[in-house]
Amino acid sequence: MPEETPRRGWASYPLVLPTWVVLGFFFVLPLVIMLIISFGQRGTYGGLKAIEDLGAYVTSGDFLANYKRSIEPLYLSIYWRSLWMAVVTTVLCLAISYPMAYYIAVIAPAKWKNLLLGLVVIPFWTSFLIRTYAWMLILRTEGLANSLLQWSGLIDQPLNLLYTDFSVMIGLVYGELPFMILPLYASLEKLDLKLLEAGNDLGANSPQTFFRVTVPLTMPGIVAGVILVFIPSIGQFVISDLLGGAKSILVGNLIQNQFAVARNKPFGSAIAFELTAVVLMLLFAYAMYTKKKGQEVLL
Amino acid sequence: MNPSEPPSASDLSVDIQRVSKRFGDFIAVDDVSLTVRRGEFFSLLGPSGCGKTTLLRMIGGFELPTAGTIRVEGADVTDVPVHKRPINMVFQHYALFPHLSVAENISFGFRYKNFPPAEYEQRIAEAVGLVRLDGFEHRSPAQLSGGQRQRVALARALALKPKVLLLDEPLGALDQKLRKEVQVELKSLQRKLGITFIFVTHDQEEALTMSDRIAVMNAGRVEQMDSAAQVFEYPQTEFVAQFMGASNFFQATVRGIAEGFLSLAMPDGDTFSVPNPGGLELGEGVRFVVRPEKLDLRSRDLSKSGVPCMPVTIEDRVYQGISTVWMVKAKSGERFVIYEQNEKQFEERGKFAEGGTAYLCWSPRHTVLMRGETDDGAHA
């Protein structure tokens, strides 16, 4: 029997109107305004410089000034670091998560799977802030890590673990790990174990079976996990603020800085927009990938 | 071949006139007209996708017809929303409200019928008693078996005293034995209450068991609408014949027309007489069907006596306890199926064996002539 047709009619509109109003006003509009402002200049007191002649302004060099400035070497190094951190985080997460997801999905007895999965999820229900803070506790000079290392005799002086790239990396991996485990688990769980046995049967040993059968089949999960980890990582702000030092400034910190400290909203807006553009492009690429592969979207 | 008498207007419970339903390019119901008499057990019978459920849903108001009108008890309900129609439905998967108890399910519609609250308990008890689920009032649907849920669905609909009850393949989820029991119960319930039942099924045996009249549907159209016996014994189109299990098709030519009778000639030249249904000309070819249980095997050719007979070889014989199924093949290569009741008196039986020959014979009055292609609509 053919599918039921959804009901049409004017009655739909009252239902969606509040959403349109709220999202339109407090989301779309602000984003648009931010885009517009990104072409402006900072005024004397931190607001916006007034524009006399719009036409002249658009054709003047000032129009794209913020964007031009945003690709100066100083900032490029920040983007590069953010990118680099995000990539390393993603790779580390993948390397750590895959065996774990494999274990839960394939090896663990069925009656434990629920529990094991739940244990993965619980930490990340809790506040990001608090979990990051926990690492501050551990990594500071009087913290647990140093105390253990000193107590075990491995070092004499406490190491400077906090406020480094290293601590930011740990914080990132720690925060994003569940986002990688879950999609991988979802993909692995669907894996037909008979295929692995078939691989073995046809002469492939375990590592070969893994790379030639398991990995390609779980690619949707891998890709989803990569996207879920990479995107928040490049937009990260809290972790680098708490765990990173002045040397570990990332794009997120840059933007926050422009708004809160430097009070240069136009410039901050420009960077925010570039970040958003990157995120949207990545998601678009992901959408194309899933459509092309005809595979289910795990997101 | 005898259409039932058309009902008078005051008899009509449901009157469907030229109703069609399209879903985009797909025509689910194609210009269907039919009428259902008050107090009748009427079935819509057909394979999946034939439009029977869609038609039922249009009667109930769950779909709006693309064209045509529907009248219930004389009133035009084509545009009337579901909740205002004096019709109730028993859904295929029962649709019991999981968050309400049996009693609450049954009394759900009471307030819309303005039943006084003081009567609720008594009405619930009445409904529960009708389907023999006394004592189950406070259970939740999750605690019931499939058969019990089906009865609650029935009770819930009947408690509102509808003029017409629609049933959408309600026995589909039940196992074979339970199905048979419920079929009998439903039929007696309907007789007792005198409510018009419109029943949708794809099972021809089920339709035959319970129905007064049947409309056989195919690809959105009604191929034949008749009393149960008529549809079974006298299918009028190939589709209906095959659906009702009469798949023995024969060819013949009209050799003579005399008052009220036709003389048909089989390919081998032998003729026999059948009543004249009209509309046929001399020399015209006809197709007809003979039901498997109406075919006989004989050791002698009886054609000279006016009994149509055809030489065949016996291909297979399957003993089925109460009956035996014979598969035979004619010279032309066509195959036919014979159902034979295993009675002791059938003396010819022992003479036939696989590989042997015999004559396939039948009584002329069991010859059912086919109409050409499917008809538009059906006679009432």
Added chain:
Amino acid sequence: MRAPEATSTVDFAPRAIARLPPASPRQRGSVTWERRLLGWHSLLCYLFLYVPILILILYSFNRSKQTAGWDGFTLDWYGRLFANDLILRAVKNSLIVAVSATIFATIIGTMVALALARRSFRGKGATQSALYLPIIIPEIVIGAALVTFFGVIELRLSLWTVVLAHIAFCISYVAIVVRARLAGFDRSLEEAASDLGAGPLDTFRRVTLPIILPGIIAGALLVFTISIDDYVVSSFVAGVGATTLPIQIYSMLKVGVTPEVNAVSTLLLLLTVVLIAIAQRLQQDPTPSLSKGARKK
């Protein structure tokens, strides 16, 4: 990106697990060491995930203020919490924001979920895409855009700007959760209600709503925790005196580690876990529509 992705994945995980084919007999011997290795690796990962949290909880009871050493069990820091005006005020603010945002976001989100699941209307596709925005766009961008917007329309930052911001991004999460619940909803139940005489409003009130209510509550609990935990967006749009708990915690963190932070963090942690556990329970459809069960033929 936050909670719901995982919530919905975990939601289907139990059902997915139930569908697992029985494990095929494994080869013994050479595979065992691999399995053991993976087992140990997983254990280490679990430790990695939990140790920081457990340490935090532990230290909230540690008498010692600065050193990592264990000085004795104490509830002092919890006591100090309740005397700390700043924290108490922040808690009050957070609760006001979370409750307000939850109420509005839940109502609005449920409405739009109903419309998306049941009806077609002009702009449906755009609405669906727009609902993804709050989840996709990085929080700093959201915060920055909102503070800019408030500046442009000259709306002074206050607690209410925080509420508005939270409502804005919480709607999406409610919509997702409720929509998932609606997707599994058996439409024939609503048809049955109409058939029995209930008009559209009564059908909704007596049949649809009670059945999707657990989903709605789950969504509400979800956004409540999201709102309570939110730092980034709140930090951008909160006015003076509108400090929420995460903002307060944050400023305390920047100064240095104080044990009171440990205490309040522990409490916040426990609250979140409890609420989400309840939400998960509610989402697990205890009375799946019976008709749907039969449909599995």
